[in-house]
Amino acid sequence: MTATAAGTSLLVIGDVVTDIVARHHKPLAPDTDTSARIAVRPGGSGANTASWAARSGADVRLLARAGADSADWHRDVLRRCGVQPHVRVDPSLPTAVVIALVDAAAERTLVTDSGASVRLGPEDWDAALLEGAGRLHLSGYLFFNEPGRELAALAMAAARARNIPVSVDPASTGFIQQLGVRRFLNAVAGADLLLPNLAEARLLTGDPDPVRAAQQLSAAHGVAVVKLGGAGALVAERGKVTARVPGVAADAVDTTGAGDAFAGGFLAARLTGADLAGAAAAGCRTGAAAVAAVGGRPEYS
Numbered sequence: 001m002t003a004t005a006a007g008t009s010l011l012v013i014g015d016v017v018t019d020i021v022a023r024h025h026k027p028l029a030p031d032t033d034t035s036a037r038i039a040v041r042p043g044g045s046g047a048n049t050a051s052w053a054a055r056s057g058a059d060v061r062l063l064a065r066a067g068a069d070s071a072d073w074h075r076d077v078l079r080r081c082g083v084q085p086h087v088r089v090d091p092s093l094p095t096a097v098v099i100a101l102v103d104a105a106a107e108r109t110l111v112t113d114s115g116a117s118v119r120l121g122p123e124d125w126d127a128a129l130l131e132g133a134g135r136l137h138l139s140g141y142l143f144f145n146e147p148g149r150e151l152a153a154l155a156m157a158a159a160r161a162r163n164i165p166v167s168v169d170p171a172s173t174g175f176i177q178q179l180g181v182r183r184f185l186n187a188v189a190g191a192d193l194l195l196p197n198l199a200e201a202r203l204l205t206g207d208p209d210p211v212r213a214a215q216q217l218s219a220a221h222g223v224a225v226v227k228l229g230g231a232g233a234l235v236a237e238r239g240k241v242t243a244r245v246p247g248v249a250a251d252a253v254d255t256t257g258a259g260d261a262f263a264g265g266f267l268a269a270r271l272t273g274a275d276l277a278g279a280a281a282a283g284c285r286t287g288a289a290a291v292a293a294v295g296g297r298p299e300y301s
Contacts, residue, residue: 010060011061011133012050012063013136013138014138015117015142016046016065016087017045017095019043019100019256020097022037022102023253044064045169047297052263052286055082056264056269058272061084061086063129064120065124066095066117067090067094077297090115100256102256122150130158137267138168139168140175141172160190165193166190169195170194170200170204194224197226197229198213198227198229214234214235214241219238223238232244232246235280237276245284257290261289261296264286265284265285
């Protein structure tokens with residue numbers, strides 16, 4: 001007999017990353033120095049989403065993989081954000097590192113060393129992580145290597161057996177293109193909610209129109225929420241756009257992690273009973289808070 005999900009907590013499976021954020025107000029100058037303000041921050045799409053969801057009041061646990069070089073630091077920061085960390089320590093690879101080059105318009109370019117995150121796989125899974133869960137959320141970065149895809153399939157099957165809904169944030173147009181759009185869509189077919197940004201929605205559907213892209217993705221998955229940055233979000237259900245949510249004004253400093261913050265606020269709101277439009281509005285608020293600070297995480301005590 002299939003159990004009925006009655007939990008209210010959020011299980012996120014994804015990545016923890018050490019972010020090196022370099023904010024430069026002039027174009028990068030080849031063969032010489034470019035002045036910048038540089039900061040080291042905890043990051044990772046999965047960990048960012050988990051942290052913003054916890055900040056928004058959700059009971060959150062995170063499954064991830066890090067290197068021994070910084071696993072303790074990442075666990076400590078996650079706990080301070082209110083996240084229950086299940087961070088496996090890789091015996092040979094260091095924690096993933098991303099260099100975020102942030103220009104004067106607060107837009108970022110990412111240079112990524114995936115490190116230990118590519119080893120997150122089925123051996124890290126524990127079905128007990130789903131106890132009390134009301135939703136499973138998967139970072140798209142899981143799907144860009146074979147162990148991650150195997151883990152995602154295992155976790156989605158376990159969630160479906162408990163009637164726990166599953167969401168996916170596609171995460172990266174660059175990595176989707178490397179994997180192949182069709183392979184990615186096949187891998188996430190078990191998700192009932194997709195949370196792409198506009199570039200990802202366009203890539204996944206081949207349609208430049210955000211409304212049609214949202215409709216197409218929701219027809220395949222049930223619900224799609226397309227993040228439009230400062231312009232807000234589109235909510236589509238079963239092939240129809242049902243809400244257009246305006247953005248929240250913010251003085252942007254760094255857009256790193258804004259989409260993760262949206263996802264965290266959105267998912268936390270859904271777990272406390274908000275409808276889709278209300279949850280998207282909550283996501284816009286957390287996204288606006290994220291771009292007003294350096295790095296992809298909320299402030300922590």
